[in-house]
Amino acid sequence: MNTAAPTTYGEMMFLEQHGPDTYVGVSPEYLWGRIYGGQVIAQGLWAAFGTVDEEFALHSVHAYFIRGGTLDEPVRYEVDRLRNGRSFCTRAVVARQSGGAILNLSCSFHVAEQDAEVQTARMPLAPSPDDCRDSDDERWPWIMERRRLHSYPGSGQSMGWVRITDPIDDDARLHICGLAFTSDAIQFDAARSLHPLQVPPGQYQASFMGASLDHAMWFHRPLRADEWHLYQFDCHGLTSARGMTVGNLFATDGRHIATIAQEVLLRERKPKG
CATH class of the missing domain: 3.10.129.10 (Hotdog Thioesterase)
Known part of the structure; x- marks a missing residue:
């Protein structure tokens, strides 16, 4: 696979398939010298999405960061199809490097349903993005x-x-x-x-x-x-x-x-x- 460090979101989200339900991705060159955790969650979710039908949308994710990832090698994402249902399906993803697992992630997908739509959380007052650089x-x-x-x-x-x-x-x-x-x-x-x-x-x-x-x-x-x-x-x-x-x-x-x-x-x- 191409191991050049990605510089855009689209490049980072390209995962190469390595056998059934297994994907490999690479990391940008972060200034602090280790993989950013949000990247491993995003790539792990993208790997999980590759194993579910498009009618299923992600509704929750739970992840444990196990150890810091290194920038000098790709990350391997192994997806486990825990459950396939008519309305919900569940996946588990382990992200690995040569030193062992760096992330353990579980996620659940749901087919959209027409039902009550109620929002109680209220957006707080805040300056616009242009006013808080x-x-x-x-x-x-x-x-x-x-x-x-x-x-x-x-x-x-x-x-x-x-x-x-x-x-x-x-x-x-x-x-x-x-x-x-x-x-x-x-x-x-x-x-x-x-x-x-x-x-x-x-x-x-x-x-x-x-x-x-x-x-x-x-x-x-x-x-x-x-x-x-x-x-x-x-x-x-x-x-x-x-x-x-x-x-x-x-x-x-x-x-x-x-x-x-x-x-x-x-x-x-x-x-x-």
Whole structure:
């Protein structure tokens, strides 16, 4: 397969099939030196989509990040067809590299039904994306763009805008995977704002070891991942170097698109000696 590092969302989402229900993908060159977790979720979902009929739409995903992935080798996605039903079907996906599994993902698909449509989640007031640009060193100059609002110490909250930068065609499955890609980069500020140790953003890496531990998403309504979505997260507390975050994603017209829950590792680095 072509192992050149992808530079666009479309290139990243190309998976090469390696036998029944097995797919292989490659990673962009992330500046921090390891694979971004949202990429592995997005590629794992795309592999799962390859095993279900198009009438089934993804409604939930649950994932455990097992270890950090390395950029110098492809990722192998092995799909297990756990259940095929008339209305629902379930898949499990394990993402592997030579060092072992890096992600364990389960996802459920549902055939759309005509029934009650009620939304109670309300989009919070927020400045437009054009009014809350991040500095150049905070932005993702490829594939994804995020524009964060400041999280005040003690607030336990984070909010901002996120989108895939490249236009995506009308394949709804690619848009769901795109939103999943963006969803692993927006929770940490809520947890960091609660920590007793408050440091400038440039000192986060020196002061904390951070990682995503597990991740769940529920998809409620159609979406376009190449359009802006507002995220709002609350941290429900810190314990044993873990922070529990829960949040919502809204389209610009106020539609509640998805709910996300993620536990993050926020371990303070202790001085050696």
